[in-house]
Amino acid sequence: MISCDEKTSIQARCRCHPTLPPGTARMMRVNHEYTRGGALAYLAAYDVHRAHVIGHCAAKTGIAPFMTLVEKVMTAEPYASAKRVFWVVDNGSSHRGQAAIDRLEKRFPNAVMVHTPVHASWLNQVEIFFSVVQRKVVTPNDFTSLDQVEDRLIAFERRYNVTARPFRWKFTPADLEDLLARIERHEQKESNLQQHDHCDHQPAVPNPAA
Numbered sequence: 001m002i003s004c005d006e007k008t009s010i011q012a013r014c015r016c017h018p019t020l021p022p023g024t025a026r027m028m029r030v031n032h033e034y035t036r037g038g039a040l041a042y043l044a045a046y047d048v049h050r051a052h053v054i055g056h057c058a059a060k061t062g063i064a065p066f067m068t069l070v071e072k073v074m075t076a077e078p079y080a081s082a083k084r085v086f087w088v089v090d091n092g093s094s095h096r097g098q099a100a101i102d103r104l105e106k107r108f109p110n111a112v113m114v115h116t117p118v119h120a121s122w123l124n125q126v127e128i129f130f131s132v133v134q135r136k137v138v139t140p141n142d143f144t145s146l147d148q149v150e151d152r153l154i155a156f157e158r159r160y161n162v163t164a165r166p167f168r169w170k171f172t173p174a175d176l177e178d179l180l181a182r183i184e185r186h187e188q189k190e191s192n193l194q195q196h197d198h199c200d201h202q203p204a205v206p207n208p209a210a
Contacts, residue, residue: 001086002073003046003126006061006094007133010153012037012143019142030140038146042133042153043069045087046126051164053129053157057150066094067107074108087113090121128167132160 013034020029043065044055054073058065070087079085087104089095095104101113116123137156143149 001048001088002079003048003088003124004066004069004095005044005090005121005124005126005130006066006092007042007044007130008061009039010042010138010149011039011141012146012149013141014144015142019140028140030142037143040146040149041065044126044129044157045069045073046129048088048125049166051166052161053164055153055157057153061092061094063094063100063103067103070104070108070111074111082110085111087111088116088124089113090116090124091118092121125167129160 014037015031016033016035017031019031022028040057040059041061042055042057043061044053046053054069054076056065056069056072058068073079074085085108089100091097094100095113096115104111104113121127133153133156137152138149141149143152
């Protein structure tokens with residue numbers, strides 16, 4: 001199972017003065033003035049069972065960069081000979097809708113695309129990997145060029161693949177069912193209150209016999 005997404009707009013910012021490391025009773029100091037060196041996107045395919053990442057950098061996101069990543073993964077083992085390889089993606093424009101599903105299946109018949117619900121891309125485990133990248137690789141983003149950004153990302157990817165273990169979510173299917181049940185009860189309670197308030201504000205009907 002492959003969890004895939006793009007981390008967009010990773011900028012190369014060359015600080016006007018060097019960043020000072022933290023010291024005794026002093027936090028890291030980062031100069032707020034910088035020159036822009038451009039931005040790139042980091043596309044990553046995360047194998048949720050093996051904790052293995054395959055990624056590459058591109059000038060921008062889109063169908064072509066996404067399919068380049070797919071090609072890189074699906075032509076390597078164990079994915080090339082697997083009976084089925086599930087690709088979990090969000091609803092971004094690079095892989096949105098039935099057209100993306102058909103395009104992937106046409107190129108690789110053993111690949112099955114599965115979309116996360118709309119506004120729920122956080123369910124995709126690659127987002128956890130991207131949070132690690134944000135903290136450990138691109139913060140602070142002191143880079144003199146985009147080549148330096150790419151070199152650091154790829155170097156981290158190689159190191160990560162040596163030491164990483166699969167993410168173990170504590171949020172279980174039973175927890176999800178309990179959460180959905182509580183939401184349903186809350187919505188039903190709100191609906192009943194609204195109906196009760198509506199009835200209380202209905203104008204009184206005059207009695208013709210009075």
